[in-house]
Amino acid sequence: MPPIIDVQHLIKSYAGGGRALDDVSVEIESGEILALLGPNGAGKTTLISIICGLTRITEGTVSVGGFDVVKDYRKTRALIGLVPQELMLEPFETVFETVSLSRGLFGCKPNKSYIESVLSQLSLLDKKDAQMKELSGGMKRRVLIAKALSHEPKILFLDEPTAGVDVELRRDMWNVVTELKQRGVTIVLTTHYIEEAEEIADRVAVINGGKILLIEEKDKLMKRLGTKQLRIELQAPITTLPDSLSDVDVQRADDGMSLIYHYDVKAERTGITSLLSTLASEGIVLRDLQTYQSSLEDIFVGLVTEENK
Amino acid sequence: MNLYAVRAIYSFEMARTFRTMLQSIASPVISTALYFVVFGSAIGSRMTMIDGVPYGVFIVPGLIMLTVMMQSVANASFGIYFPKFLGTIYEPLSAPISPWEIVIGYVGAATTKSIMIGLIILAVSFLFVPVTIAHPVLMLCFLMLTAISFSLLGFILGIWARSFEQLNLVPMLILTPLVFLGGSFYSIDMLPPVWQTVTLFNPAVYLISGFRWAFFDTADVSIAVSLLAIGVFSAICFAVISWMFATGYRLKN
Ligand SMILES: Nc1ncnc2c1ncn2[C@@H]1O[C@H](COP(=O)(O)OP(=O)(O)OP(=O)(O)O)[C@@H](O)[C@H]1O
Ligand SMILES: [Mg+2]
Numbered sequence: 001m002p003p004i005i006d007v008q009h010l011i012k013s014y015a016g017g018g019r020a021l022d023d024v025s026v027e028i029e030s031g032e033i034l035a036l037l038g039p040n041g042a043g044k045t046t047l048i049s050i051i052c053g054l055t056r057i058t059e060g061t062v063s064v065g066g067f068d069v070v071k072d073y074r075k076t077r078a079l080i081g082l083v084p085q086e087l088m089l090e091p092f093e094t095v096f097e098t099v100s101l102s103r104g105l106f107g108c109k110p111n112k113s114y115i116e117s118v119l120s121q122l123s124l125l126d127k128k129d130a131q132m133k134e135l136s137g138g139m140k141r142r143v144l145i146a147k148a149l150s151h152e153p154k155i156l157f158l159d160e161p162t163a164g165v166d167v168e169l170r171r172d173m174w175n176v177v178t179e180l181k182q183r184g185v186t187i188v189l190t191t192h193y194i195e196e197a198e199e200i201a202d203r204v205a206v207i208n209g210g211k212i213l214l215i216e217e218k219d220k221l222m223k224r225l226g227t228k229q230l231r232i233e234l235q236a237p238i239t240t241l242p243d244s245l246s247d248v249d250v251q252r253a254d255d256g257m258s259l260i261y262h263y264d265v266k267a268e269r270t271g272i273t274s275l276l277s278t279l280a281s282e283g284i285v286l287r288d289l290q291t292y293q294s295s296l297e298d299i300f301v302g303l304v305t306e307e308n309k
Numbered sequence: 310m311n312l313y314a315v316r317a318i319y320s321f322e323m324a325r326t327f328r329t330m331l332q333s334i335a336s337p338v339i340s341t342a343l344y345f346v347v348f349g350s351a352i353g354s355r356m357t358m359i360d361g362v363p364y365g366v367f368i369v370p371g372l373i374m375l376t377v378m379m380q381s382v383a384n385a386s387f388g389i390y391f392p393k394f395l396g397t398i399y400e401p402l403s404a405p406i407s408p409w410e411i412v413i414g415y416v417g418a419a420t421t422k423s424i425m426i427g428l429i430i431l432a433v434s435f436l437f438v439p440v441t442i443a444h445p446v447l448m449l450c451f452l453m454l455t456a457i458s459f460s461l462l463g464f465i466l467g468i469w470a471r472s473f474e475q476l477n478l479v480p481m482l483i484l485t486p487l488v489f490l491g492g493s494f495y496s497i498d499m500l501p502p503v504w505q506t507v508t509l510f511n512p513a514v515y516l517i518s519g520f521r522w523a524f525f526d527t528a529d530v531s532i533a534v535s536l537l538a539i540g541v542f543s544a545i546c547f548a549v550i551s552w553m554f555a556t557g558y559r560l561k562n
Contacts, residue, residue: 014562052403055562074311077405088396097324104317105404147400 002066003027004079004155004186005051010060012046012210020046022210024060028188033181035197035218036190038207044190045085047207048157052082064155078106081153085160085190087140091133095124098132099146106151118146121176138169145176156180158189162196174200198222229292230261230272235285242282248275265293314406318414319421322388326422333422334429337376341430344372345437348494359496360527365438370521371493372434377427377452378459378488378513382480385419385463390476393467393560402561408554412464419460420453427452441524448523454539455516461546468559491517497529512542 005028012021021043028034036044049055051062053073062069064076090098099115119125122142127135135143141161148156158177162170177187177200191197197204198218205215237256248271250261259279263270279286326333349365356364392398401411434440442448470476491513497505508514509530519535522528528535552558 054399054403056557074405074407077403080403082399082403084396084399086396088399090392090395090397092325092328093321097321101317101321102400104313104321105400105406107311107313107405109313 001030004030004065005188006061006063007047007051008061010047010050010062011058012043012050012055013058019210021050024207024210024212026205026212026215028186029203030186031181031184032202033177033187033189033200035201035204036188036207037192037194037197037204038190039192042207043210044207045159046210048082048159048188048190052080052157053077078151079154080157081148081151081155082157083141083144083148083159083161085163087137087144089132089140089143092131094129094131095119095135095143095146096128098143099150102147103150106153108151114152115146115150118149121179122146123172137164138166141165141169142172145173149176149180153185155186155188158187160190160192162191162193227262228265230263230275231290231292232259232261232279232286233288233290234258235287238284242278242284244278244282245275248278250275311404311406311410314401314404315410315414315417318401318411319418322415322418323421326384326418334426337380337426338429338433341372341376341433342437344368345434349437359499360525362525362527363438366440367496367521367525368494369431369434369438369440370524371491371517373427373430373452374455374491374513374517374520375488375493376430377423377456378516379480379484380423380426381419381456381459382463382466382484384422385416385460386467386470386476386480387463388415388419389464389467390470390473394473398560408550412461412550416457416460416464419463420456423456423460424452427456443526444523448520451516451520451523451535451539454536454543455520458539458543458546461543461550465546465549465553468553471559487511487513492529493517512538515539 005026007024007026010021010024011019013019024043024047026047036047038044046055050057051064051069053069053076057070065079067075069076093101096115096119099119100110103110103115116125116128119128122145124139124142124146127139132140132143141164145158145161156177158173161173165173177189180187189196189200201218203215204218204221206213231253234257238252239256241250241252241259248261249263250259252258253260261272261275263272276286345365345368348368353364353368358364359367389398392401401414431440466476466479470479490508491511492508497508497514497518500508515530515535515538518529519532519539522532522535553560
């Protein structure tokens with residue numbers, strides 16, 4: 001299937017500013033959950049705003065559902081629901097009125113029962129007639145989500161949905177997201193937190209300084225995350241690995257002064273004990289042992305610092 | 310055309326209007342009543358007839374126009390400035406609607422509100438003076454055209470303004486003089502000749518004159534010129550709005 005969102009060589013320069021997006025290309029598959037991971041000012045909101053039509057493109061193309069977001073904006077925007085990063089709501093309007101307005105704006109016939117079902121899914125039904133100014137921050141966040149879902153979109157953007165949100169709302173939100181995914185909705189969320197991307201995403205894109213540094217299946221990333229390194233420093237260097245270690249994933253390093261062994265922490269047997277006893281029986285004397293885990297955080301920090309050099 | 314969207318914006322704005330109806334109506338009605346007392350009765354009793362119309366009656370169309378113009382600009386500019394200020398404008402801007410559908414929704418609501426206020430003032434004036442309307446249908450047309458064109462002007466102002474100060478300053482510094490010097494309280498030929506010429510550059514003059522013609526069948530400038538003036542004024546507003554949307558002026562980066 002062609003990607004539902006196709007961004008090609010996208011460049012965005014704000015007036016008087018540098019490049020907020022620098023030759024970004026991303027293809028987002030229909031039905032997936034993509035986490036856009038990046039530090040402040042990385043360009044996450046800018047990318048989303050361009051796809052939604054809130055910000056103008058400097059160069060490049062963006063298509064949604066096979067249609068160009070500039071030329072065919074009516075078709076592309078009708079597919080999209082956006083939950084913005086900031087809590088922007090009319091203080092004197094009621095929850096129900098505000099959500100109904102959103103549905104109308106997106107060209108849908110009024111449908112009271114659908115809106116009520118969205119509100120109840122977000123535990124807002126009892127606040128239906130409350131004015132925005134009477135709601136807490138977390139409730140306002142829920143209203144923004146309800147607005148975005150009011151027209152049954154095929155694509156949902158969540159721009160930092162968990163900012164200022166408690167554990168309970170976060171759980172509710174992930175439930176909603178999971179349910180939407182089951183219905184085939186494509187979800188793009190931005191976050192600063194790696195755990196969040198791990199928790200919910202199918203794929204993770206790391207963005208910094210307006211560039212996509214990496215985009216990969218989360219499971220593959222997690223596999224890297226799941227492997228650990230054991231570094232064995234030796235008393236005396238060895239020139240070759242003994243034959244008894246030929247079918248073990250171990251390499252010589254530092255001119256034979258140490259050995260590096262990769263193992264899966266989640267596996268039933270890590271193979272460390274047998275490795276150590278083989279080494280002992282070969283008469284190899286150890287000086288020190290270190291284990292090292294490459295987390296998504298490391299991958300992320302590595303990518304970002306490399307970029308900033 | 311995304312009719313549901315236009316309707317949604319319009320009814321959302323009208324709901325705001327009705328919620329604050331008392332305050333939006335009370336102030337124009339009270340000030341109009343005061344004008345009648347001061348100009349109509351106190352001063353008017355010492356004035357001669359103008360074009361065969363008693364002064365108290367003569368000022369009715371002008372008063373309605375004055376209020377409708379000011380209200381249109383105020384309503385429309387606030388209507389679009391407020392969502393811009395709150396940030397909620399992100400929604401119409403990311404919705405599958407064209408800029409002109411946004412204009413119809415917001416300007417339509419502002420126009421409706423100022424026409425309602427205009428009609429209420431007309432009703433109030435019946436309590437003070439015996440008003441007659443020579444061309445009722447054309448009177449309504451003029452009222453509508455004025456409300457629409459000044460609401461478009463207000464829409465431009467609302468998009469342009471970066472602060473509430475700017476939003477208030479323009480009506481006060483530019484609009485109030487134009488509207489007051491537009492002949493609400495006097496006939497243009499009561500002015501010295503030089504000022505009569507200066508006055509012809511004031512668009513409010515044409516609207517007020519045309520509106521007054523619909524009441525009394527006499528006017529300062531010909532009705533055709535009045536209509537032409539409204540047309541030109543609206544066309545300029547349309548052009549400015551088109552340009553604003555085409556360039557994303559103060560709406561999109
Ligand atoms: N309206 C604007 N005018 C000028 N520069 C802007 C504007 N909006 C964003 N920028 C700049 O573009 C860059 C990317 O900003 P963006 O808001 O997309 O980052 P982000 O990844 O969403 O950050 P955060 O995590 O803080 O929300 C930043 O350097 C920012 O200063
Ligand atoms: Mg952001």
